[in-house]
Amino acid sequence: MPLPTPPPTLLRDAALFLDFDGTLVPIADRPDAITIAPGLLPLLERLQAALAGRLTLVSGRAAADVRRWIAPLEVAVAGSHGLELGTKTAPRSAALEEGLRHLRGLQAEHAGVLLEEKPLGAALHYREAPGAEDACRAAVTRVALSTGMEVQPGKMVFEIKPADGDKGTAIQTLMQRPDHAGHRPVFIGDDLTDEHGFAVVRDLGGSGILVGEERDTAATHRLRDVAEVHRWLNDACEEMS
Numbered sequence: 001m002p003l004p005t006p007p008p009t010l011l012r013d014a015a016l017f018l019d020f021d022g023t024l025v026p027i028a029d030r031p032d033a034i035t036i037a038p039g040l041l042p043l044l045e046r047l048q049a050a051l052a053g054r055l056t057l058v059s060g061r062a063a064a065d066v067r068r069w070i071a072p073l074e075v076a077v078a079g080s081h082g083l084e085l086g087t088k089t090a091p092r093s094a095a096l097e098e099g100l101r102h103l104r105g106l107q108a109e110h111a112g113v114l115l116e117e118k119p120l121g122a123a124l125h126y127r128e129a130p131g132a133e134d135a136c137r138a139a140v141t142r143v144a145l146s147t148g149m150e151v152q153p154g155k156m157v158f159e160i161k162p163a164d165g166d167k168g169t170a171i172q173t174l175m176q177r178p179d180h181a182g183h184r185p186v187f188i189g190d191d192l193t194d195e196h197g198f199a200v201v202r203d204l205g206g207s208g209i210l211v212g213e214e215r216d217t218a219a220t221h222r223l224r225d226v227a228e229v230h231r232w233l234n235d236a237c238e239e240m241s
């Protein structure tokens with residue numbers, strides 16, 4: 001059965017978790033080529049006020065990267081697929097450093113392949129080199145095996161990340177904070193990494209909103225694209241004022 005459009009009243013008394021790429025900003029050819037719509041930061045600021053601070057961006061990007069894109073706005077960010085919840089991150093293991101050297105070599109071999117290094121892992125992008133998909137998958141899988149980390153597939157990307165957390169566990173942790181407890185979680189996302197978040201908000205009695213085409217998902221509602229997300233968030237914000 002097709003997923004319904006969420007009602008604009010859904011955010012009343014909610015705790016809101018928002019994915020970044022593909023949800024708040026349209027997908028671009030490269031991670032550094034995204035554009036922030038002029039209305040996005042004012043919208044996030046209004047949401048933050050309407051929700052009394054219960055707003056967190058939960059992104060696959062490094063937290064510092066997301067903060068740089070939304071500056072000067074200050075909103076809570078859980079980066080690296082939810083694993084960067086605080087300000088401190090442990091140094092990379094020797095095995096991961098060795099794996100990154102291997103991935104840098106692969107980037108040098110394949111024109112268009114892009115390695116995005118992050119504090120806790122890395123993303124190997126093949127959007128500009130679709131023919132390198134199998135090589136990227138194999139390289140990232142090899143690093144996962146040698147480090148005990150896990151592969152997170154995404155939109156034209158294979159990522160390597162620690163296996164002991166994801167967007168779902170981040171939302172679970174944040175929902176235990178005193179200012180979130182007792183509120184209903186709502187999570188909006190588009191990619192496979194967001195399914196962990198959809199499953200957790202469903203289990204907590206909240207709602208997951210899938211952005212994009214229908215698919216097998218733990219989300220309960222759907223919005224078509226980034227533009228529709230912005231419109232819906234604006235309407236939901238109006239409802240709360």
Ligand SMILES: O=P(O)(O)OC[C@H]1O[C@H](O[C@H]2O[C@H](CO)[C@@H](O)[C@H](O)[C@H]2O)[C@H](O)[C@@H](O)[C@@H]1O
Binds near residue numbers: 019020027029154
């Ligand atoms: O959880 P998100 O905030 O959605 O982050 C997921 C990954 O998004 C970025 O990659 C994706 O967006 C890029 C820019 O539009 C695009 O070029 C790429 O093909 C997509 O996979 C980001 O670069 C990754 O680090 C995030 O994990």
